[in-house]
Amino acid sequence: MFKDTGHVNAYFPLFIPKSFLSREAQHVEGFAKECAVITHHRLMNDPDGNGVVVDPSARLEEELVVRPTSETIIWNTYKDWIQSYRDLPLLINQWANVVRWEMRTRPFLRTAEFLWQEGHTAHATKEEAELEAALIHEVYARFAEDYMAMPVIKGAKTANERFAGAEETYTIEALMQDGKALQAGTSHFLGQNFAKAFDVKFADNNNQEEYVWATSWGVSTRLVGGLVMTHSDDDGLVIPPRLAPTQVVIVPIPKPTTEILEVAEQIENRLKALGISVRIDRDEQKRPGFKFAQYEMEGVPVRIGIGMRDLANQQVEVARRDTKEKMPVLLEGIDKYIQKLLEDIQLNLFDRAKKFRDDHITEVKNFDEFKSVLEEKGGFIKAHWDGTTETELKIKEETKATIRCIPNEEPESPGKCVYSGEKSSRKVLFAKAY
RNA sequence: CGGGGCGUAGCGCAGUCCGGUUAGCGCACCUGGUUUGGGACCAGGGGGUCGCAGGUUCGAAUCCUGCCGCCCCGACCA
Numbered sequence: 001m002f003k004d005t006g007h008v009n010a011y012f013p014l015f016i017p018k019s020f021l022s023r024e025a026q027h028v029e030g031f032a033k034e035c036a037v038i039t040h041h042r043l044m045n046d047p048d049g050n051g052v053v054v055d056p057s058a059r060l061e062e063e064l065v066v067r068p069t070s071e072t073i074i075w076n077t078y079k080d081w082i083q084s085y086r087d088l089p090l091l092i093n094q095w096a097n098v099v100r101w102e103m104r105t106r107p108f109l110r111t112a113e114f115l116w117q118e119g120h121t122a123h124a125t126k127e128e129a130e131l132e133a134a135l136i137h138e139v140y141a142r143f144a145e146d147y148m149a150m151p152v153i154k155g156a157k158t159a160n161e162r163f164a165g166a167e168e169t170y171t172i173e174a175l176m177q178d179g180k181a182l183q184a185g186t187s188h189f190l191g192q193n194f195a196k197a198f199d200v201k202f203a204d205n206n207n208q209e210e211y212v213w214a215t216s217w218g219v220s221t222r223l224v225g226g227l228v229m230t231h232s233d234d235d236g237l238v239i240p241p242r243l244a245p246t247q248v249v250i251v252p253i254p255k256p257t258t259e260i261l262e263v264a265e266q267i268e269n270r271l272k273a274l275g276i277s278v279r280i281d282r283d284e285q286k287r288p289g290f291k292f293a294q295y296e297m298e299g300v301p302v303r304i305g306i307g308m309r310d311l312a313n314q315q316v317e318v319a320r321r322d323t324k325e326k327m328p329v330l331l332e333g334i335d336k337y338i339q340k341l342l343e344d345i346q347l348n349l350f351d352r353a354k355k356f357r358d359d360h361i362t363e364v365k366n367f368d369e370f371k372s373v374l375e376e377k378g379g380f381i382k383a384h385w386d387g388t389t390e391t392e393l394k395i396k397e398e399t400k401a402t403i404r405c406i407p408n409e410e411p412e413s414p415g416k417c418v419y420s421g422e423k424s425s426r427k428v429l430f431a432k433a434y
Numbered sequence: 435c436g437g438g439g440c441g442u443a444g445c446g447c448a449g450u451c452c453g454g455u456u457a458g459c460g461c462a463c464c465u466g467g468u469u470u471g472g473g474a475c476c477a478g479g480g481g482g483u484c485g486c487a488g489g490u491u492c493g494a495a496u497c498c499u500g501c502c503g504c505c506c507c508g509a510c511c512a
Contacts, residue, residue: 033510103510110512163512183512222512254470289472307471317471434512 001139007091007119012073014096015064020072024197030164031068034101036112038064066099071165071190071216074120075198082122082212084203089132090122108225109182109434116220122195122212124202129213130168133189136217137170140185148223149240149350150174150230151357152184153380153429155405160389163216167191173404173429175357176229179378181404181431184226187217225434230353231322237299238321240349241342248338249300250280253288253307260306263331267304267316270335276342296321301345302338322348361429367419370430374401380431382410384424386417395419401430 015038022028042058067073074092082090099113119136123129137154144152152172162169166188174182195201195211202212231238241247248271252260261280268278281291288305295303305317316334319326322345329337360379364370373381385391385403396402406428417424 030511100511102512104508114512116512186512218512220512287470287472287474289470289474291473293473305471309471 001142002093005091005135005139007093007121009094010092011094011096012070012077014067016067016070016073018063018065020076021065023072024165024193026193027071027165027197031100035068036066036099036101038066067096068098068100069216069218070094070096070098070118071120071194072198075194075200075214078120078122078212079198079200082200082202085124085205088122088124088202088212089128091119091132092121093117093119106225106434108228109222111221114220114222116218118218119216121215122200123214124204124210124212126191126213129191129215130189133168133170133187133215133217136215137172137187140187140217140219141172143219144172144174144184144223144226145350147240147242148227148230149242149346149353150184150226151350151354153405153407154409155407155429157186157405158389158392158403158428160392161403163188165190165193166216167193171405173380173431174226174230175360175379175431176226176434177232177356178229179360179432181380181429181433182222182226182229183404183433184223185217185219188215190214190216231349232299235293235324236297238349239299239301241301241346244299244301245277246279246298246300247276247342248278248302248304249295250278250304250306251288251291251295252281253305253310255284255288256280256282257308259308259311263311263316264304264306267331267334271338274335274339276338292319296324302341304338320345322352363427364418370395370401370418371399374399374430374432378432380404380429382427382429383418384415384426385428386420386422386424388420388422391417391420391422395430400432402433404429404431404433 018037021031021035039060040054040056040058041060042055043052044055046053078090081087095115095117097113097115098118102110102112105111121129121132123132141152141154144150152174154170154172157163157169157171163186168189170187170189171183172185174184176182190213192211192213194214200212201209204210227239227243228237231240250264250267252264256264261282264280268280271278283291286294292303292305299321301321303319303321305319307317310316310328313328314332315328315330317326318329318338318341320341357379360377361382362373362377362379363382364373370381370383381401392403406426410427412426415424415427416422
């Protein structure tokens with residue numbers, strides 16, 4: 001689904017000259033405090049014999065910054081690549097690691113280095129760039145919901161929460177099982193900010209010079225954390241079938257025998273013919289109970305148990321990870337049954353997560369209610385907001401909750417701000433977030 | 435940078451307050467046997483600079499001094 005959008009892959013340098021960062025004022029302000037900076041290019045043996053030290057004579061003339069994101073180096077390049085409207089749109093994606101020197105890291109959700117894809121596009125018109133940002137926003141939402149079975153709310157970020165250098169940031173927001181929100185992917189309409197900062201102009205079909213319009217967007221390994229925290233339970237991971245590396249595992253009971261393996265292999269072949277990934281556990285050392293627990297922990301969606309008792313009845317035992325249910329299934333038609341079951345699990349995971357999410361969107365009328373819901377129930381809080389950064393920051397200061405997004409689907413409705421009492425045209429979603 | 439906590443076997447911990455057998459337990463590992471439809475059991479075994487350095491003492495994982503490392507909370511942030 002990503003490839004259908006027509007973007008091409010490319011790769012840009014990891015090291016960015018420090019001066020590039022300072023070209024766009026908002027951008028540098030946003031990232032300045034979390035950059036890894038390269039100052040030297042050589043090590044040497046410590047004269048005092050304490051291993052290796054930085055060679056002070058190898059100081060760089062201009063320091064290099066390890067990319068926190070690639071806008072600057074890419075726009076410095078686009079400047080040379082774009083001359084005319086015939087060069088547009090320029091649609092590029094890169095897979096890369098980036099570094100943001102966080103004070104506090106958290107596995108998967110906020111790591112100092114993370115892997116992501118970042119798209120960077122240039123367009124002739126504002127409308128086209130806006131459509132691009134919206135398109136990717138939708139692609140991210142579809143991926144989250146249809147593949148990860150993770151329901152998301154699409155919306156726009158407030159000015160305060162916006163990407164540094166963007167005119168508009170669109171986000172997909174998910175809700176984790178502990179009631180905290182997770183920003184799962186963002187798509188930015190950058191206006192002409194980077195075009196102006198890096199002097200990227202094109203000649204239109206009247207030979208008039210114009211600055212190009214831009215977007216950028218990304219999702220990262222943070223999604224892995226989101227996947228885990230959306231579906232998993234006390235027995236371990238729960239991986240949606242569409243993303244599970246192994247969709248079905250076959251466990252011989254109590255251990256592999258010729259007879260059992262013969263049937264297992266038949267099932268394996270029939271499932272593979274339907275494009276289902278299967279693994280037969282041929283280990284003879286571990287007992288079935290151990291294997292059951294192990295595969296549950298790993299989140300394998302479907303387990304098939306085969307013992308002599310089953311074979312006598314021409315059946316097997318099928319267990320699904322999402323509900324932990326077990327049922328006997330006849331060998332006849334087992335392939336179609338499993339195929340259908342995988343689809344059911346995929347849908348069930350989504351429905352279950354969506355129900356939880358919807359049950360945790362609470363509309364509040366006043367600030368006392370806001371605080372008590374936030375403390376006692378968690379999740380999203382829907383409330384009127386007066387639109388000012390000042391109010392937003394005060395709420396954050398007092399409650400730790402931030403505005404996760406201004407939901408696309410929330411209709412305009414006049415009201416009064418939950419904090420200031422000032423006029424508000426629309427409700428927004430607040431939550432404590434990762 | 436502020437506040438709190440922790441360093442003892444591969445992992446998780448007890449022992450430290452109140453110094454005194456050969457430093458112990460669970461998991462994991464090795465050997466043998468018995469088991470096998472939900473994380474097997476029994477027996478035997480291997481594995482330790484008790485974070486580092488110095489000090490007190492007949493004797494230090496334990497007390498004292500200094501240092502090092504890690505984790506949690508706060509400020510940053512996706």
